[in-house]
Amino acid sequence: xxxxxxLGESWTTHMIHQKGFDSFTTTEYVxxxxxxxxxxxxxxxxxxxxxxxxxxxxxxxxxxxxxxxxLVIISDVGANSFLLTRSVFNRSQAEPNRLExxxxxxxxxxxxxxxxxxxxxxxxxxxxxxADSPLAALLPVEVLRHDDRxxxxxxxxxxxxxxxxxxxxxxxxxxPALLGYNRTVAKPGSIVPATIGDDPLVALGTxxxxxxxxxTSDMSPHWAPPQFMEWAGYAPLWQGLAGWLxxx
Numbered sequence: 001x002x003x004x005x006x007l008g009e010s011w012t013t014h015m016i017h018q019k020g021f022d023s024f025t026t027t028e029y030v031x032x033x034x035x036x037x038x039x040x041x042x043x044x045x046x047x048x049x050x051x052x053x054x055x056x057x058x059x060x061x062x063x064x065x066x067x068x069x070x071l072v073i074i075s076d077v078g079a080n081s082f083l084l085t086r087s088v089f090n091r092s093q094a095e096p097n098r099l100e101x102x103x104x105x106x107x108x109x110x111x112x113x114x115x116x117x118x119x120x121x122x123x124x125x126x127x128x129x130x131a132d133s134p135l136a137a138l139l140p141v142e143v144l145r146h147d148d149r150x151x152x153x154x155x156x157x158x159x160x161x162x163x164x165x166x167x168x169x170x171x172x173x174x175x176p177a178l179l180g181y182n183r184t185v186a187k188p189g190s191i192v193p194a195t196i197g198d199d200p201l202v203a204l205g206t207x208x209x210x211x212x213x214x215x216t217s218d219m220s221p222h223w224a225p226p227q228f229m230e231w232a233g234y235a236p237l238w239q240g241l242a243g244w245l246x247x248x
Contacts, residue, residue, distance in 0.1 A: 003046045005069040008077025009033035010051030032220035043239035052077040056085035061096040070246040076117025078128040103134040107208030111245030116216040121182040122148035138212045140190035140205030165193040169240025171233030181217040
């Protein structure tokens with residue numbers, strides 16, 4: 001069975017409620033990757049899902065572990081979550097670089113997909129910091145070095161350049177609007193079968209013996225509104241991207 005590893009796509013919201021003199025707090029934890037994982041599973045994939053806060057503890061530093069995966073997906077989690085574990089940040093202990101482990105796995109023949117979000121590519125306030133990461137050279141787009149968000153509360157409809165490309169899963173050219181994306185620049189020689197605004201939405205390329213691709217908008221809200229999440233093309237699109245990147 002073809003196997004994928006989904007990293008990130010979770011968040012904790014801690015809110016302060018101020019009511020006159022008094023205040024109280026509430027905390028909410030959300031995992032936004034389950035519909036994406038379900039889309040792949042419905043196409044015959046096995047998917048392991050490591051939410052953002054589990055990366056440091058559940059992503060082993062033994063490179064042999066990652067070899068079970070045909071595809072690695074990184075979504076809405078910044079480079080720091082891979083680089084600044086408690087061992088490194090709190091105890092100043094050296095350990096293998098998890099992003100280098102992913103890079104080497106892709107160069108050896110696996111697939112890599114980066115999906116957009118507030119902590120993908122450059123991200124909000126440029127905090128995702130992938131431009132200087134070991135993955136930057138693999139991606140088919142240039143990651144910017146400043147806040148790269150393109151917010152479109154009015155909605156922006158993707159433009160399909162090559163509807164026949166296998167990575168688009170045969171979903172045609174009539175796509176729902178999205179509410180934003182990360183702005184990137186396509187590298188020379190990359191394949192861009194779908195755009196959004198004046199920028200790549202889907203971009204593809206080779207990376208050593210492997211393949212790398214991007215979807216620069218979201219797999220879940222808020223940039224992916226209900227119309228996109230409920231779209232009949234949602235699962236076929238992700239299955240097409242995953243299959244092309246993993247050469248399946």
